Amino acid sequence: MRTVTVGTRGSTLALAQTRWVVARLKEEWPETDFRIQTISTKGDRDRASLGSLAQKGDKGFWVKEIEDALLTGRIDIAVHSLKDLPTEQPEGLEVSAIPKRVDARDVLIGKEGRKSLVQLPPGARVGTSSLRRKAFLRAYRPDLQVIDLRGNIDTRLAALGTGEYDAIILAAAGLIRTEMRHRIDEFIDPDILLPAPGQGALALETRADDDLSIEVAYAIHDHATDDRVTAEREFLAGLGAGCLAPVGAHASIKGGILTLEGWVGAPDGSQLIRATTSGDPAECADLGAELAADMLGQGAQALIEAARGEGTC
Template sequence: MRRIVVGTRRSALAMTQTQWVIERLKALGTGHAFAVQPIVTKGDRILDVTLSKIGGKGLFVKEIEQALLDREADLAVHSLKDLPAELPDGLVIAAVPPREDPRDALISRDGRRFEQLPAGAVVGTSSLRRAAQLLAWRPDVRVVPLRGNVDTRLKRLEAGDFDAIVLAAAGLARMGWLNRVTEFLPPERVIPAVGQGALAVECRADDDEVLALVARLNDRDTERAVRAERAFLHRLNGGCQVPLGAHAVVEGDRVRLTGFVGAPDGSRLIVETADGTEAEEVGVAAAERILARGGDALLEQVGEGSQQ
């Protein structure tokens, strides 16, 4: 039986997610053997600069995708929020397993919720999306860049560098660290990143054996939700240099998506919602409504600012 090489980042969270996928593939009873290939990405190498300043797309996936294209790996496990809206030619998302909690989580040093933090409190996050929405909610706090793996960020909080930090709830759940959470931030107030909480299993489009195997892990509702979110991202041509987010939920045959684009300082957020039966159409409709309200000018302004 074929040996399947799985590409992934080296972080503890990435390894945990990869093993989760491998165990479910093994449970299918096909007899395949699996080997993990850790790969260092550009986003992992450069830790002293904010993501928005590094620029470009695919900071945490490009090297892994190249390994797939070079046939050094057969499939890859990603946090779906790391995938750009467009995949390289020859690669596809073969499965999106059931989604974890898509919300952001606040962990404070003294157990205070976000609204209870004192004026001037220092909140750490690596995300322009989070920063814009947190500042719109509480302009009196200081949002400071925080890079590194989940455990590194938690250690810096414990060391007193921050009063609170904001992380993805899904990563904390997968690492077994939900007991650290002070507060789950409501998704209607802090809209998650596109694909947050979901995993993407990526492989070559011409690898029929791996495609057929991995497809058995796909969750239809999660797939429809993230297709809507990624259509929203694609229409706005967004990346980590722009504060934007989208969260879709599936109810029966309908998909409802709420998305936003904002100014990095939180001074303006444009939020829109769309609903329908076709996932991609819902995502595009929400994006079009944002553009019609001046989102195009805001995106251009933010893009110019990130290059300075």
């Protein structure tokens, strides 16, 4: 029996995602022995420095050590949250599969009587560490206090009971994958809070010359998800922005047409640039690049620069 070692971060969410991936791979490759290896990343060890790392151009704080393990052969497949993966990859590595995406939306979890954005009174305290969420929430509800909330899913949920927050905002995908969907009080409409590029999607990364691992990973590739997230990530790349920027993007495919929406916001919510494009899903990369050029022409670069180093992904 051949063995394939799958690498991941050691957080509750990362392990849940990886176990899901391994279960799907096992269905396609029942004669293969899949082993999970956890790897500590710079982002896990030093969350307080994420902003300064981004300012220095270090975009791989969630993935570098995992990619190093791939390059040295310690693991065969890496599982990442796609939104954490830089748009440029190291030489010798490639994304070999994008599994089917789960819900890309953000969600609200609130205290009693404050279970939706509409129910939040003026001055309500909303917790998130994402600069994107802060910017877009401030644009929608400038009367809210949007304050930092850090840590893993369990830590953030526990923080709601401390009295410091009236509500918190998380990605739906994390709660769904960790079997905590029941904790969600409201799925926030993307017209209010546009998701991060690639949110809700996973990436299976391999060595570019490892034909076996590429074949194994590709067994759970989803073409429609790939087209959607390619458009979103090409939009992000075209802006020259990483995950530490107030940028949202979401692509959908209906009737054979891919529609991509992109937002860039000022950190304080005082300005929000929005644009949409659509076309053939086969042209997904070009659509993302074209939308980025459109946004840059509207002044998006100044908003991105103003936000550098102010928050975390």
